Amino acid sequence: MSIINVENLTVTYDKIVALEDVTFKIDTPSINIIIGPNGAGKTTLLKAIMGLVKTTRGRIEVLGLNPMEKSFEVRKLMGYIPQRDRVMEGIPMKVTDVILMGIATKREWPRIISREDLKEAENIAEFLGIKDLMNKTFNQLSGGQKQKVLLARALISKPKILMLDEPFNGVDVISQYSIMEKLKELRKINGTTILLVTHDINPVIELAENVMIINRRVIAFGKVHEALNEESLSKAYGGGRIIFAEGKCYSIIGDTHHR
Amino acid sequence: MSLLYSPFMINALIGIILGGITAMITGALSTLRNVHYLSAEVTHSALGGAAIGALIYSQIEYEPIIFITATTFSIISSIITGYIVRERGVEATGLAIGVVLAISLSTYSIVIGTLKAELIIKVNSYLLSDILLITYSDLMGMTLISFIGLIVLIAFYKELIYVCFDMEGAEALGLKTKIYDYMAFALIGATGAVLARAMGALLIYALAILPAASSIELSNSTSKIFIYTFTISLIAGLAGILISLTLNLPTSGTIAATATTIYILIKMAKKII
Numbered sequence: 001m002s003i004i005n006v007e008n009l010t011v012t013y014d015k016i017v018a019l020e021d022v023t024f025k026i027d028t029p030s031i032n033i034i035i036g037p038n039g040a041g042k043t044t045l046l047k048a049i050m051g052l053v054k055t056t057r058g059r060i061e062v063l064g065l066n067p068m069e070k071s072f073e074v075r076k077l078m079g080y081i082p083q084r085d086r087v088m089e090g091i092p093m094k095v096t097d098v099i100l101m102g103i104a105t106k107r108e109w110p111r112i113i114s115r116e117d118l119k120e121a122e123n124i125a126e127f128l129g130i131k132d133l134m135n136k137t138f139n140q141l142s143g144g145q146k147q148k149v150l151l152a153r154a155l156i157s158k159p160k161i162l163m164l165d166e167p168f169n170g171v172d173v174i175s176q177y178s179i180m181e182k183l184k185e186l187r188k189i190n191g192t193t194i195l196l197v198t199h200d201i202n203p204v205i206e207l208a209e210n211v212m213i214i215n216r217r218v219i220a221f222g223k224v225h226e227a228l229n230e231e232s233l234s235k236a237y238g239g240g241r242i243i244f245a246e247g248k249c250y251s252i253i254g255d256t257h258h259r
Numbered sequence: 260m261s262l263l264y265s266p267f268m269i270n271a272l273i274g275i276i277l278g279g280i281t282a283m284i285t286g287a288l289s290t291l292r293n294v295h296y297l298s299a300e301v302t303h304s305a306l307g308g309a310a311i312g313a314l315i316y317s318q319i320e321y322e323p324i325i326f327i328t329a330t331t332f333s334i335i336s337s338i339i340t341g342y343i344v345r346e347r348g349v350e351a352t353g354l355a356i357g358v359v360l361a362i363s364l365s366t367y368s369i370v371i372g373t374l375k376a377e378l379i380i381k382v383n384s385y386l387l388s389d390i391l392l393i394t395y396s397d398l399m400g401m402t403l404i405s406f407i408g409l410i411v412l413i414a415f416y417k418e419l420i421y422v423c424f425d426m427e428g429a430e431a432l433g434l435k436t437k438i439y440d441y442m443a444f445a446l447i448g449a450t451g452a453v454l455a456r457a458m459g460a461l462l463i464y465a466l467a468i469l470p471a472a473s474s475i476e477l478s479n480s481t482s483k484i485f486i487y488t489f490t491i492s493l494i495a496g497l498a499g500i501l502i503s504l505t506l507n508l509p510t511s512g513t514i515a516a517t518a519t520t521i522y523i524l525i526k527m528a529k530k531i532i
């Protein structure tokens with residue numbers, strides 16, 4: 001069953017065309033990795049799915065709902081982890097309060113937090129292995145810990161769809177693996193559909209069921225072995241190689257940022 | 260020491276408390292919103308507004324108009340800056356603040372030359388307030404705005420912090436961030452005007468910006484940023500007025516010097532600990 005349905009989506013900012021004629025369907029449950037160079041429109045795509053940016057042309061449906069018209073309903077179904085450079089990391093917000101933000105924002109004013117909510121926050125923190133951080137403040141944490149806190153904030157409202165924007169930037173390798181394990185568990189146990197944006201596929205290649213290569217347009221979308229080939233990489237990145245070794249797949253892409 | 264029990268002194272004390280409350284709101288909120296010098300901008304806009312208000316006053320002889328115009332200007336300038344920051348990102352803040360400051364200060368400079376001496380004194384109290392000479396009507400207006408500001412801050416505290424911490428994340432979680440963001444800018448503007456009248460725009464760095472900046476380093480929660488900023492401003496105000504009366508120094512300047520000393524002491528204490 002498809003949970004996200006995007007047809008001929010075009011998004012423009014002023015004069016920049018960020019996405020052009022993008023069409024794809026996402027089945028549930030599934031883990032989908034979206035890759036593409038800087039400025040490819042990856043963040044824009046996630047925001048469009050949430051109804052956070054205006055679509056210039058085309059149609060988006062999330063569980064049959066239009067995210068622009070039914071933004072509140074759609075956002076209730078989704079967990080979103082923004083690119084961490086968009087978060088004001090210097091603000092000394094308590095980790096507990098950051099996690100509870102995931103519930104409070106979905107309540108009516110005065111957004112009262114109950115004992116059960118607190119318990120739920122503890123459970124999620126326990127699941128992600130960050131329970132001992134709950135009384136610290138966000139600005140004291142390492143990159144990996146911050147990312148887990150933001151993940152907890154997204155998970156506390158039990159989303160059907162989880163979207164992560166470059167979650168491994170500034171995150172140590174051990175934390176990357178533990179986050180990936182948790183994502184797999186969510187997919188398996190809760191049937192969560194996951195969209196994960198990254199500009200480097202290597203850390204997440206084992207996680208991926210489907211890969212989308214995007215550079216303003218969708219260049220390839222499908223199972224890892226189908227979508228990930230040298231032709232599509234060179235279309236997206238202007239060059240690149242794929243190496244399959246010991247059952248693993250590595251992509252080597254030039255560090256060019258043109259489109 | 261009979262001055263201590265005079266009505267001037269009571270007004271001054273109320274002024275200092277209101278100054279503390281408004282320094283806390285305008286200083287801490289603009290620091291949290293990452294538009295650090297916005298409170299400096301809005302207090303200077305209040306000065307420009309007060310000059311226009313004085314011009315209107317010379318026509319209609321209604322004293323509260325000066326404070327009303329000052330507050331209106333301050334709120335509008337904050338909201339305009341907010342709009343630019345939202346549209347163009349925080350990189351545009353410096354320019355936005357510069358432009359609004361330039362407009363406010365040139366308005367002030369042009370108008371001040373056309374005013375009568377007594378009105379010049381009234382307008383200049385927004386630059387460097389003589390806290391012992393706050394009028395009753397100003398005090399009423401200041402109390403009203405500080406009170407409303409405090410209620411709004413408390414009622415929408417979560418929302419305001421969410422917006423400052425992570426606008427995109429909050430929006431994605433379903434919060435109507437635009438309303439709360441503009442609420443923050445309006446609060447910064449309104450309380451900035453009260454602070455300008457209570458202490459003077461020239462003291463904004465000492466009373467709001469420095470205390471908020473040092474508070475964010477000291478605090479292990481967001482509410483402490485507000486509490487510390489309030490406390491620093493209040494202590495500076497009280498100590499400043501006592502020192503100035505004892506040593507016969509200008510009140511506002513002494514308050515600023517006290518606030519700056521507290522800031523330096525905090526910095527030094529942090530280095531030692």
Ligand SMILES: Nc1ncnc2c1ncn2[C@@H]1O[C@H](COP(=O)(O)OP(=O)(O)O)[C@@H](O)[C@H]1O
Nearest residue numbers: 013016018036037038039040041042043044045
């Ligand atoms: N709010 C915006 N206003 C104007 N242009 C934008 C905005 N957001 C993104 N863009 C532009 O749209 C293009 C795609 O951006 P983005 O979706 O952030 O790419 P990615 O996440 O793949 O790096 C880029 O050229 C970027 O500069």
Ligand SMILES: [Mg+2]
Nearest residue numbers: 042043044083
């Ligand atoms: Mg991006």
